[in-house]
Amino acid sequence: MTREPGTPDRKPLGRSPKPRDETLPKQPASQRLPVTSVSQPRSQANGAALPTRSRALPPPPPRPSQQPKPRSVDLPEQERSPLGRRARRTRLPRRWLRWLYNWKLWLLVTGIGSVGTGLLALALLLQMPGLPNCPAIFWPLASASLRFECARLAASKQTSNDLLEAIALIDSLPADHPLRDEADRLVELWSLEVLKLAEAAFNAGKLNEAIAAARRISPKVSAYEVVEERVQRWQTIWSKAEAIYRKAEESLRELDWREAFSSAVRLLEVENTFWQTTKYNELTGKINGSRDDGNTLGQAHRLADEGGLTNLLEAIKLAQSIKQTSYVHQAAQKAIEEFGQKMVALAQTMLDQRNLQGALNVLSKIPDIAKLKEQVKDMTVLANAQSQAWLNTIPDIEEAIAQAQRIQSTRPLYRKAQQFIVRWQLEIEAIALLEKARILSQPGTVNDLTAAIAEASTIPRSNPRWNEVQQQIQTWTAQIQTIEDRPILDQADQIAAQGDLASLQAAAAQANQIAQGRALYREARGKARIWTGQVQQIQDQPLLDRARDFANAGDLGSAIRTAEQIGAGRSLYADAQRDVKQWRSQLRAQELQVQAQQSLQNARQLANSGSPEGLANAIKAADQVPTSSALRSEADNAINEWSAQLLQVARSQAVYDVPGAIAVAQKIPSRSSLYAEAQQEIQTWKNTTGQ
Structure with missing residues (x-):
C-alpha cells in the first residue's frame, strides 16, 4: 500500500526497530497499533475516555541482552520535539478514516453480517421454546393463556390425574371469557379421555382407581351422564368375578378339583381383561398346584389305611410336605392329626396284646405336628399303669390305679384314665371273691365245689373279670359232673368187657345215659359208638360172608343183592359197598365179553360171503368190540384180514372197472x-382216469 504524499512515516520513539526479514510481508498500516509512551495515559493513547490508575508504574528495566539497538536513521528534528510528537499522534485517526471509505472493508462486513444473521435465525428456529414452570405458578394471578399452556402440558401426559388437573386449570375461567368456548371443548375432550383411561384401569384390575377417576369427572360435561352407569357396571362385573373366584377357592379347600376348574372356566366369560387373563391364570395355577398336593395327600391316606408304624410315619411325612400356602394345607393338618390318632390306636392295640415296649416305641415316634403331645404323655403314663396291672395281683393293680390317678382332670386322657381306674377297682373286687371261691373249692368234694361256684357267681356280668370267673365256674362244674358220671361210665366198661352181643348192647345203653353237655359226655359217646359198632359187626358179618361166598361161586348177582342188605351207617357198610362196587365191575366186564363175542361171531358170518359188501359189513360188526375187551385184538386182526381181501378184490376189479375198484x-x-396202502392205490387209479 502507498502512503499519501505529505504523510510522514511513523517510527517508534526511544529505540530503533529490529531489522525485518525482507521475505515476510509487511503489516498493513491499518493493523498497526500506534505506539505511545509509557507515561502517556491510556485514554489519550486509545482515543477513548477510559479510567486511568492514579499512579502509573514504570516499566521494568530491560535486561542488558534485551536492550534495543539504536536505529541507523535518526528522527527528524520536528518529530523529536513535543510539537512533532503531537502531529504524529493526529495522523493515526486519519488512517482509520481512510479505511472506513474502502469498499472492500464494507463488502467483508456485509458478508459477515449476512452469514451471522442467517445463523442466528436458524438457531432461533431450531431452539425449543421455553416451557413455563407450571408447579411454581400462583394460579389466582395467572393469565388464561398460561393456564391453557399448563393444561395442555398436563393433558399430554395421558394420565387420569393429569387430565383432571388440566380440566381444573381451564374450567375455572368465567363464562364471559373469550376462551370459554375453547375451554369447554377441551374439558369435554379430556373428560372423555379420563373415562377411557378409567375403563382401561378397570380392565387392568384397578377398580378403585377407575371408580375414583370416573367420579371426578365434572357434572357439566356430557361424559358425566354415563359415569354412574359405568361404575355400576364395573362393580357388578367385579362382584361377579370375585364370587366365582371365592367359589373356586372353596372347592379347592374341599378338594373338589373338577368344580374348582369349572369355576375357573367361568372367569373367561367375565367382561374384564384382568379377570380373564391374570386372575384366570392365577387360579388355574392354584388348581394345578392344589391338585398335586391333593394327590400327595391321597397317597398319604392310602398308606395310613394300610396300617403299620412305617406306613403311618410315611403318611405323616407326605402330609407335612404340603406347604402352608396350599389350599390343601388345612386338610393336610387335619389328616396329620388323624394319622397321629391312628398311631395312638396302634399303641393301644399293642398294649392290649401286652406289648409294652412296642407301644412305647410307637408313642415316642408321634411327631409334635400331630398336636398330640399332651395325649402322648398321658398315654405313656397309662401304658406303664396297664403293664403294672398285667401282674394280676391286688397290690400291682392298686399301683396301676395310683399311676392313673396322677392324670389330672385338665389332661386330655383324664376320662380314659378314670375308666381304667373304675375297671381296675372292679377287677380287685373280682380277684378277691375269686380267691375266696378257690379256697372253698380246695377240698374237691361236690359240696365244696358247689359252694365255690356259689361264691364266684356273686361277681356280676358287668365286671371285667367275668369271663375269667365263668371259666373257673365251668371248671368246677365239670369236676362235679365228672364225680357224678364217672361211676356210670365205669359200670358200662365192666359190662362191655364180657364181649357178647347182649353185653355190648347193655354197655352202650349204659353209656348213653350221660346227657349231652356233661363233662364226660364225649367220652361216653365215643365208647358207646365203639360198642354199638361191635354189635353191628356181629349182626352184619354173616351177611357179608354169605355175599362173598356167592361171588366166589360166580353168582355175582346174588352176592350184590346179599351185601346190599347191610344198611348205611352200620359198621360194615363201607366194606360191603366196596365189595359191591368190585362185583358190579366184574359183572359189567362179563356182559361186555359176551357182547364182544357175539359181535365177532356176527362179523365172521358176514365175511363168509366173500363179497365186498359182506366184507365191509363184517368189518363194521367187528369194530363194535369195545377197546377194553379182551377180544379187541382178535377183532383188529380180523379187520386187517378182511381189509386185505377187499384190497385184493379192488386191484382185480381195477383192470376193467376203475371206479368200481375205487369204491x-x-x-x-x-x-x-x-388203510394207507389202499389210499395210495385209490390216488393212482384216480390219476389214471383223470378224476
Missing part, C-alpha cells in the same frame, strides 16, 4: 393196517 378200496376203514 371197493374206500370200504377199508382207517383203523386197518392197510
Whole structure:
C-alpha cells in the first residue's frame, strides 16, 4: 500500500526497530497499533475516555541482552520535539478514516453480517421454546393463556390425574371469557379421555382407581351422564368375578378339583381383561398346584389305611410336605392329626396284646405336628399303669390305679384314665371273691365245689373279670359232673368187657345215659359208638360172608343183592359197598365179553360171503368190540384180514372197472393196517382216469 504524499512515516520513539526479514510481508498500516509512551495515559493513547490508575508504574528495566539497538536513521528534528510528537499522534485517526471509505472493508462486513444473521435465525428456529414452570405458578394471578399452556402440558401426559388437573386449570375461567368456548371443548375432550383411561384401569384390575377417576369427572360435561352407569357396571362385573373366584377357592379347600376348574372356566366369560387373563391364570395355577398336593395327600391316606408304624410315619411325612400356602394345607393338618390318632390306636392295640415296649416305641415316634403331645404323655403314663396291672395281683393293680390317678382332670386322657381306674377297682373286687371261691373249692368234694361256684357267681356280668370267673365256674362244674358220671361210665366198661352181643348192647345203653353237655359226655359217646359198632359187626358179618361166598361161586348177582342188605351207617357198610362196587365191575366186564363175542361171531358170518359188501359189513360188526375187551385184538386182526381181501378184490376189479375198484378200496376203514396202502392205490387209479 502507498502512503499519501505529505504523510510522514511513523517510527517508534526511544529505540530503533529490529531489522525485518525482507521475505515476510509487511503489516498493513491499518493493523498497526500506534505506539505511545509509557507515561502517556491510556485514554489519550486509545482515543477513548477510559479510567486511568492514579499512579502509573514504570516499566521494568530491560535486561542488558534485551536492550534495543539504536536505529541507523535518526528522527527528524520536528518529530523529536513535543510539537512533532503531537502531529504524529493526529495522523493515526486519519488512517482509520481512510479505511472506513474502502469498499472492500464494507463488502467483508456485509458478508459477515449476512452469514451471522442467517445463523442466528436458524438457531432461533431450531431452539425449543421455553416451557413455563407450571408447579411454581400462583394460579389466582395467572393469565388464561398460561393456564391453557399448563393444561395442555398436563393433558399430554395421558394420565387420569393429569387430565383432571388440566380440566381444573381451564374450567375455572368465567363464562364471559373469550376462551370459554375453547375451554369447554377441551374439558369435554379430556373428560372423555379420563373415562377411557378409567375403563382401561378397570380392565387392568384397578377398580378403585377407575371408580375414583370416573367420579371426578365434572357434572357439566356430557361424559358425566354415563359415569354412574359405568361404575355400576364395573362393580357388578367385579362382584361377579370375585364370587366365582371365592367359589373356586372353596372347592379347592374341599378338594373338589373338577368344580374348582369349572369355576375357573367361568372367569373367561367375565367382561374384564384382568379377570380373564391374570386372575384366570392365577387360579388355574392354584388348581394345578392344589391338585398335586391333593394327590400327595391321597397317597398319604392310602398308606395310613394300610396300617403299620412305617406306613403311618410315611403318611405323616407326605402330609407335612404340603406347604402352608396350599389350599390343601388345612386338610393336610387335619389328616396329620388323624394319622397321629391312628398311631395312638396302634399303641393301644399293642398294649392290649401286652406289648409294652412296642407301644412305647410307637408313642415316642408321634411327631409334635400331630398336636398330640399332651395325649402322648398321658398315654405313656397309662401304658406303664396297664403293664403294672398285667401282674394280676391286688397290690400291682392298686399301683396301676395310683399311676392313673396322677392324670389330672385338665389332661386330655383324664376320662380314659378314670375308666381304667373304675375297671381296675372292679377287677380287685373280682380277684378277691375269686380267691375266696378257690379256697372253698380246695377240698374237691361236690359240696365244696358247689359252694365255690356259689361264691364266684356273686361277681356280676358287668365286671371285667367275668369271663375269667365263668371259666373257673365251668371248671368246677365239670369236676362235679365228672364225680357224678364217672361211676356210670365205669359200670358200662365192666359190662362191655364180657364181649357178647347182649353185653355190648347193655354197655352202650349204659353209656348213653350221660346227657349231652356233661363233662364226660364225649367220652361216653365215643365208647358207646365203639360198642354199638361191635354189635353191628356181629349182626352184619354173616351177611357179608354169605355175599362173598356167592361171588366166589360166580353168582355175582346174588352176592350184590346179599351185601346190599347191610344198611348205611352200620359198621360194615363201607366194606360191603366196596365189595359191591368190585362185583358190579366184574359183572359189567362179563356182559361186555359176551357182547364182544357175539359181535365177532356176527362179523365172521358176514365175511363168509366173500363179497365186498359182506366184507365191509363184517368189518363194521367187528369194530363194535369195545377197546377194553379182551377180544379187541382178535377183532383188529380180523379187520386187517378182511381189509386185505377187499384190497385184493379192488386191484382185480381195477383192470376193467376203475371206479368200481375205487369204491371197493374206500370200504377199508382207517383203523386197518392197510388203510394207507389202499389210499395210495385209490390216488393212482384216480390219476389214471383223470378224476
